């Protein structure tokens with residue numbers, strides 16, 4: 001099994017709130033520690049990764065968080081400006097065109113243009129080179145939006161290729177799609193919780209990425225799993241303590257749910273599933289992220 | 305027995321709208337509220353957007369479609385209660401509802417032009433807030449054309465509160481595009497689009513075409529012009545929608561998880577609702593972990609050492625989770641003074657049958673309380 005370190009673009013997605021940013025932050029930290037220049041991209045959202053790592057907010061420009069680790073919160077307005085400048089090349093020309101009120105209004109309604117420039121900026125950084133010819137970033141980690149939005153976000157290149165007449169937008173889309181579907185470059189990591197809906201969403205996401213984006217699922221992370229603790233004998237012995245039995249039974253059920261969820265994911269995704277336990281830390285910060293990172297070691301290195 | 309702010313709302317409001325971030329329990333709360341209202345004697349409709357279809361199952365229906373379906377009385381039998389008024393449910397199909405709306409406001413020949421346009425579908429789904437808008441629009445339509453005493457609307461997971469509240473404005477803005485008119489009207493009349501690109505906005509338009517391609521600009525402009533002719537019909541409806549949201553007979557139920565890290569989303573949502581003069585009937589904090597009682601600890605101390613260790617470990621974990629939730633709820637209370645907060649515990653199992661919905665409802669109205 002190849003580890004993530006063999007890929008350059010790591011895409012993390014899953015249902016809202018399941019721990020996508022947590023996993024993205026842990027993976028980013030691990031990649032940086034492996035000596036890879038790493039960029040972690042959040043997509044137009046409340047920034048979480050920098051906060052988890054206890055660093056100042058990165059904002060819409062690429063900012064260095066620590067050695068080998070950079071972050072950016074990709075936002076439409078700035079991304080559009082960068083893209084516009086790239087196409088039009090001159091600042092004054094850009095201003096005349098893009099700062100025209102009517103043009104701005106018009107641009108807003110070009111379907112998927114916003115997603116295109118957001119994705120475009122991430123793909124741009126993936127291909128960016130240093131003067132000496134090396135990649136500016138060895139690893140780019142995308143903390144992608146939640147399921148539904150992720151599907152539309154990542155299928156934008158494909159949709160544009162199909163709907164938009166040939167032209168600059170279509171060409172841009174084609175380039176992005178080629179990178180997204182290349183299994184040597186890109187790996188999708190789906191995050192789920194051991195609950196019915198998050199697992200089902202991961203399965204949906206898997207199918208949609210496969211069918212609409214031609215993106216294979218590399219692995220799944222089952223976050224907030226409860227390890228087994230109480231044996232059947234324990235539960236029986238608690239028979240005389242109904243309230244404690246309820247506590248133990250609830251824990252037992254959650255652990256059983258995690259096992260079921262893991263099996264269901266493995267069967268349907270045909271990909272390995274890496275459990276990360278529910279952590280009990282009063283604050284969820286850098287220490288917690290480092291713990292999560294340790295549990296993801298086999299995912300990153302590919303070791304069994 | 306104590307009652308909560310939702311109790312009078314269920315008896316008096318005509319519309320309740322469940323809002324909140326993804327996965328917090330909006331659909332569950334919406335169904336639980338409608339169920340309770342019908343049992344208590346008001347004819348109710350729950351209008352959900354949950355594509356997971358399991359709401360249908362838990363209501364004893366094999367499927368839910370874009371039409372209102374009565375929930376059979378047999379589905380409620382396990383509860384041992386007899387609903388005093390009928391309960392209906394429906395699942396909003398976004399695309400179909402948009403198509404119906406266009407059909408309603410467009411003249412027959414415009415209709416074809418719009419529905420068959422290849423930009424139409426992506427616009428009706430991709431425009432920020434378009435899902436939110438169409439669900440509110442449907443609500444308005446239902447409210448006008450039906451006699452339910454209460455309609456409970458479930459909403460899509462909204463990442464940005466503004467997508468929801470600004471949706472009517474955005475849709476109007478969209479239709480009201482001076483840009484398309486300014487750029488294209490004269491040329492379209494003359495049937496020579498290419499000309500206008502170079503005459504009117506000249507320089508600007510050439511730059512823009514470099515960005516999008518000329519062909520794309522043309523096609524999109526045609527579409528925008530077709531749709532902007534719907535302006536009047538839409539404007540009137542959007543005004544109606546906004547009025548309905550501000551109406552005193554309408555209330556919002558803001559659902560959130562208790563997690564402190566995620567509380568900022570709920571607080572922001574609440575602030576936006578207030579700013580838009582919309583009434584938040586109650587904040588619902590869902591899936592709260594109860595604090596283990598002293599009695600539990602004392603009981604645990606009587607166990608054999610190895611079992612005692614396992615149980616105490618579990619109690620310690622529960623204690624931490626309960627404390628985290630408590631911190632989150634305190635933050636919420638401080639940020640939203642004067643707004644009632646209702647807590648619903650985290651059940652051991654998913655809420656996926658009618659009994660669990662009923663139980664959720666009991667917490668929502670205060671028949672049962674936490675801790």
Ligand SMILES: Nc1ncnc2c1ncn2[C@@H]1O[C@H](COP(=O)(O)OP(=O)(O)OP(=O)(O)O)[C@@H](O)[C@H]1O
Pocket residue numbers: 015016017018019020021022023048146223224276277278279280284292565566
């Ligand atoms: N293994 C874990 N143990 C305990 N708590 C966790 C764990 N993983 C995540 N959390 C908690 O869950 C919260 C949500 O995680 P995170 O922000 O990574 O989710 P997300 O999927 O990125 O959410 P969104 O959909 O809003 O982007 C975190 O703030 C953290 O407190």
Ligand SMILES: Nc1ncnc2c1ncn2[C@@H]1O[C@H](COP(=O)(O)OP(=O)(O)OP(=O)(O)O)[C@@H](O)[C@H]1O
Pocket residue numbers: 196197324325326327328329330331332333354459460461590591592648649650651652653654655656
């Ligand atoms: N109090 C609770 N205890 C245990 N499970 C719950 C509770 N409330 C909701 N759930 C479960 O949590 C999941 C999410 O709930 P629900 O679908 O109502 O959320 P939602 O806000 O509508 O989600 P979405 O934003 O995806 O539409 C469901 O599986 C539901 O059964």
Ligand SMILES: [Mg+2]
Pocket residue numbers: 020021022048143
């Ligand atoms: Mg996140």
Ligand SMILES: [Mg+2]
Pocket residue numbers: 330331332353354458459
């Ligand atoms: Mg829902």
